[in-house]
Amino acid sequence: MSRALQHPSADQIGAIKAFVFFLCMLPAAQLILGWRADSLGANPVETITHATGAWTLRLLLITLAVTPLRRYTGLHWLVRLRRMLGLFAFAYGMAHFGIYLWLDHFFDWQAIANDILKRPYITVGFAALMLMVPLALTSNAAAIKRMGGRRWQALHRSVYAIAVFGVLHYWWLVKADILQPLIYSAVLAVLLGLRAWWRELERRRQLAAPPPVAPSLKGKVIRIVPK
Amino acid sequence: MLIKRPADIPASEITPRDLFDDRRRFLQQAGASLIAGAALWHGVPDNARAAATRLSPLASSPFSTTESQTAYKSVTTYNNFYEFGTDKEDPARNADKMAVRPWTVRVEGLAGKPRTFDIDDLLKLAPLEERIYRLRCVEAWSMVVPWVGFPLSALLKQVDPLGSAKYVEFVTHYDASIMTRRQILNWPYTEGLRLDEAMHPLTILAVGLYGEVLPNQNGAPVRLVVPWKYGFKSAKSIVAIRLHEKQPATAWNQSAPQEYGFYSNVNPEVDHPRWSQASERRIGELRKRPTLMFNGYAEQVASLYQGMDLRKHY
Ligand code: HEM
Numbered sequence: 140m141s142r143a144l145q146h147p148s149a150d151q152i153g154a155i156k157a158f159v160f161f162l163c164m165l166p167a168a169q170l171i172l173g174w175r176a177d178s179l180g181a182n183p184v185e186t187i188t189h190a191t192g193a194w195t196l197r198l199l200l201i202t203l204a205v206t207p208l209r210r211y212t213g214l215h216w217l218v219r220l221r222r223m224l225g226l227f228a229f230a231y232g233m234a235h236f237g238i239y240l241w242l243d244h245f246f247d248w249q250a251i252a253n254d255i256l257k258r259p260y261i262t263v264g265f266a267a268l269m270l271m272v273p274l275a276l277t278s279n280a281a282a283i284k285r286m287g288g289r290r291w292q293a294l295h296r297s298v299y300a301i302a303v304f305g306v307l308h309y310w311w312l313v314k315a316d317i318l319q320p321l322i323y324s325a326v327l328a329v330l331l332g333l334r335a336w337w338r339e340l341e342r343r344r345q346l347a348a349p350p351p352v353a354p355s356l357k358g359k360v361i362r363i364v365p366k
Numbered sequence: 367m368l369i370k371r372p373a374d375i376p377a378s379e380i381t382p383r384d385l386f387d388d389r390r391r392f393l394q395q396a397g398a399s400l401i402a403g404a405a406l407w408h409g410v411p412d413n414a415r416a417a418a419t420r421l422s423p424l425a426s427s428p429f430s431t432t433e434s435q436t437a438y439k440s441v442t443t444y445n446n447f448y449e450f451g452t453d454k455e456d457p458a459r460n461a462d463k464m465a466v467r468p469w470t471v472r473v474e475g476l477a478g479k480p481r482t483f484d485i486d487d488l489l490k491l492a493p494l495e496e497r498i499y500r501l502r503c504v505e506a507w508s509m510v511v512p513w514v515g516f517p518l519s520a521l522l523k524q525v526d527p528l529g530s531a532k533y534v535e536f537v538t539h540y541d542a543s544i545m546t547r548r549q550i551l552n553w554p555y556t557e558g559l560r561l562d563e564a565m566h567p568l569t570i571l572a573v574g575l576y577g578e579v580l581p582n583q584n585g586a587p588v589r590l591v592v593p594w595k596y597g598f599k600s601a602k603s604i605v606a607i608r609l610h611e612k613q614p615a616t617a618w619n620q621s622a623p624q625e626y627g628f629y630s631n632v633n634p635e636v637d638h639p640r641w642s643q644a645s646e647r648r649i650g651e652l653r654k655r656p657t658l659m660f661n662g663y664a665e666q667v668a669s670l671y672q673g674m675d676l677r678k679h680y
Contacts, residue, residue, distance in 0.1 A: 180455060181437075181444035181649050182507060242652065250642075258640055312640065314505075315621050316452040316550045 147216055159220050163227040166194045167234070184242045191235035192264075196305045196323055198228035203302060203330045222278050225298070229275040232268050260311035267304035270297050299334075302327055419579040421494055421514050429568055429666075430498035436509035438576050440649045445583045446503070447602055449538075449545035449555065457583035463544040464603065466587040475535075475609035478526030485587045489573055491524065492516035496577070497570055497591070502632045502661045504596035508646045513591050514574030519565045527561065527609050534564040535614035536590055537606040551617045557601040558614040558628065559592065560670075568593055568666055571604075594663040596630045627680040631671070632661035636680050 147155065170187050173179040179186040202224040209217045244251050255265045274295055276282070283291045306327050309320040447457035469485040483491070498512045522534070540554035563569060572591045573580055580586040585602025592599050598618050608614070618626035625639050634644045634657040645654040660667050671679075 181440035182454070182647065184647065184652070185507075243654075245653070254642070260640060315618075316448070316548075318452075318548070 145213065152216060152219060155216075156220065156223065159223060163198070163223070166190060166231070184238065187238050188235065188243070191231050191238060192309075195228055195232040195235055196302075196309065198224055198231060199298070199302050199305055200323070200326050200330065202228055203298065203327075207330065207333050226275060226278055229271045232271055236265075236268055260308050263304045263311065264308040267301045267308060270301045270304070274298060274301075299331060302330075421574045421577060421579060423494070424514060424577060425493050425495045427495045427497050430496065430512075431500060431510060431662075432498075433500070433510045435498065435512055435576075436649050441509060441511055441575060442581050442583060444649060446505075446597065447583055447585070448550050449540060449553065450583065451546065452550065458581075460544075461582035461586075464539070464541070464582050464586070466582060466603075469587050469605075471588060471604055472606040473521065473525045473608075474606065476528040476531035476611060477609050478528060479524070481525055483521075488521070488571075488588060492520035494573070495570075497572075499568075499591060499593040500661050501591075501593065501597055501600075502646060502657065504598060504626070504630070504638060504643075506641060506643065506646050506657075507649055508657075508661075509649050512576055513570065513572040514577060514580075515570040515572035515591065517567055518569045518571050518590065519567065521571060521607070522564060522609075525609075530611045531609035532561050533610040533613050534559050534561055535606075535608040535610055536601040536604050537608065538601050539603040539605050551621050552615075554605075555601060555617045556615065557590065557599055558610075558616050559599070560613075561609070562670055563592070563667075566667060566670070568663060594632055594660040594667045596632060598626070599630050629671075629676070629679045631667075631676065631680075632657060633659060633676055633680070635659075636677055 143151070170179070170190055174183060174187070177183070202221055205217050205221045205224065209215055240246060240251060244254070254261050256262070274297065277286065277291060277294060286294070306320060306323050309323060310317070313320055443458045444454045445457040446454070447461065450457040450460040467485065470482050471485065471488060472480075472482045474480040494514055494516060496512055496514055498510060500508060501511050502508045536557045536559075538555045538557075542553075545553075559569070570591050572585070572589050573587060575581075575584060580589065582603075585600075585604075588604050589602040590600045590604065613628055616626075616628060618630075619628055632643075637643050643657055646657045647654050658664070
C-alpha cells in the first residue's frame with residue numbers, strides 16, 4: 140500500500156471528507172429532487188420513509204464498520220470519517236422520524252404517542268432514535284474533553300444497542316419478505332461478532348501473559364496485616 | 367341485476383392519462399396476445415396508441431363510484447404481486463414474462479358441472495361491465511380503479527354448485543421459471559371466499575382496467591376483485607376455482623394467521639397488529655382520509671356478516 144494512502148496529508152483528509160460528505164448527501168438530494176419532479180413513484184411518502192429508514196441503518200452499519208476496516212487495513216485515518224458518518228445516520232434518522240410525524244400522522248400527537256406505545260416496531264425505532272440523540276450531542280471535541288475519554292467511550296458504546304434496535308425495527312415491520320432484514324442482520328452480526336472476538340483475543344492474551352506483578356517484589360513477603 | 371348499455375363512449379376512454387409512456391409495454395403485450403385474443407379486439411396496434419388492447423362494448427354499473435380515478439400509471443406500476451418481486455414496482459418490470467395465452471381456468475370441486483374454461487370463452491361468458499371500485503390495501507393505501515369484468519356469480523352458475531358447497535377457493539398461476547423461487551408465501555398463492563360472498567353482485571372477475579386488457583402486473587388475464595375486502599383477497603392470474611364444503615387455506619392467513627384472517631373485510635376499527643387501519647392514503651393524495659367500514663360498501667354487504675363478531679373474524 141502506498142505511503143499516501145497510509146498517511147494522507149491534512150489536505151488530502153480534507154478532500155476525502157468533502158467527498159464522503161458529498162456521497163452522504165446524495166440520497167437526500169435524490170429524494171428532494173425526486174419529490175419536486177414527482178418521480179418517486181405512486182406513493183412518494185412511502186418511498187421517502189423507506190429510503191430515509193434504510194439510509195439511517197446503512198450509515199449506522201458503515202459507521203460500525205470503520206473500526207474493523209481500520210484494524211484490518213491499517214488505514215488509521217478512516218477513524219476521522221466516523222463522526223461525520225454517525226452524524227449523517229442521525230440526520231437521516233431525524234428525517235425519517237420527521238416524515239413520519241408530518242406525512243404519516245400530520246402532527247396528531249395523540250395518535251403518535253399511541254403508535255409509539257402500542258406498536259413494537261415503532262417503539263424500538265423510537266428507542267433507537269432517542270438513544271442516538273446523546274451520541275449526536277456529544278460528537279464534538281469539546282464534549283470528549285468535558286466528559287473524558289473513558290466516559291465518552293462508554294456512552295458511545297450504546298451505538299451497538301442502537302444498531303440492534305434498528306435491525307429489530309426492520310424485522311418487525313416487514314410483512315412476509317424477510318430478505319432485507321436478514322441481510323442487515325448478517326452484516327450487523329459480523330460487525331458485532333468481530334468485537335466479541337477481539338475481546339476474547341484480548342482476554343486470552345491477558346491470561347497467557349505473566350501476571351502483572353512488579354519483579355522487584357518477587358519472592359518477598361509483603362505484610363498486609365498489621366503487626 | 368340490471369345491466370344497461372351506454373351508447374356513448376365510456377368515461378374511461380376519454381380519461382387523460384400517461385398512456386404514451388406505457389406505449390411500448392402495451393405494444394409488446396398486444397403483439398404477444400394478438401393471435402389468441404383477436405376476436406375481442408378492435409383493430410391492430412398502430413404506432414400512436416395500442417388500440418388493440420381496448421375492450422368494448424362496456425356496460426356501466428350502478429355500483430361504480432364517481433370518485434376521481436387513480437392515474438393509470440399508478441394503477442399499473444404500484445402493485446403487490448409477490449411472485450414477481452416484493453417491491454411495488456417489481457411486477458411492472460417482471461410480469462411481462464408471463465404468457466397469458468393460451469390460458470384456462472378450471473372450475474371444479476363441489477359442482478354439478480365442473481368445467482375448464484378457455485380464457486377466450488370466459489371473456490364471452492357475460493357482458494363486460496365497467497366497475498369503478500375503491501381498492502383498499504391492508505397496507506393502508508387505496509386507489510380508485512375502473513375495472514372491466516363480469517360478476518363471478520355468472521361463472522359459478524355455469525357449473526352448478528352443489529348444495530354442500532359453502533366456500534370458494536381461488537388458485538393462482540405459479541411458474542418457478544419466471545417467478546421468484548423464494549418461499550415468501552406458499553406458492554401457488556391461494557385465496558378464498560364464502561360462497562355467498564363469491565355470489566355477491568359486487569364480486570367480479572376482472573379482465574381489464576381503464577377500458578383495456580388487464581396488464582400482466584395487475585393479474586392478467588383474469589383476476590378476482592372483491593371491493594369490500596383488503597386487496598390481497600383479490601387473487602391475480604387465476605388458474606382454478608374450487609368449490610369446497612370447508613373453509614380453504616389462504617396464503618396470507620397461512621403466513622401470519624394472527625395478522626390476516628380469512629375474512630379480511632376492510633374495517634377501520636380492527637387494526638392490523640402492527641399498524642392502524644383507521645385511515646388510508648389514497649394514491650395521488652398527500653393527506654390521509656378515514657377508512658370506511660367495508661371500504662364504503664357497507665350498504666351492500668353488511669348483511670352478509672350479521673351476528674358475526676368482526677373482531678374475531680377479521
Ligand atoms: C421514531 C423513530 C422511528 C419511527 C417512528 C419509524 C417509523 C418507520 C415506518 C413507519 C416505516 C415504514 C414501515 C412500512 O412501510 O411498513 C419505517 C421503515 C424503516 N425504518 Fe424506521 N422508524 C423510526 C426509526 C428508525 C431508525 C432509528 C432506523 C434505523 C436505525 C429505522 C430504519 C428503518 C428501516 C430500515 C425501514 C425500512 C426501510 C425499507 O423498507 O426499505 N427507523 N420506519
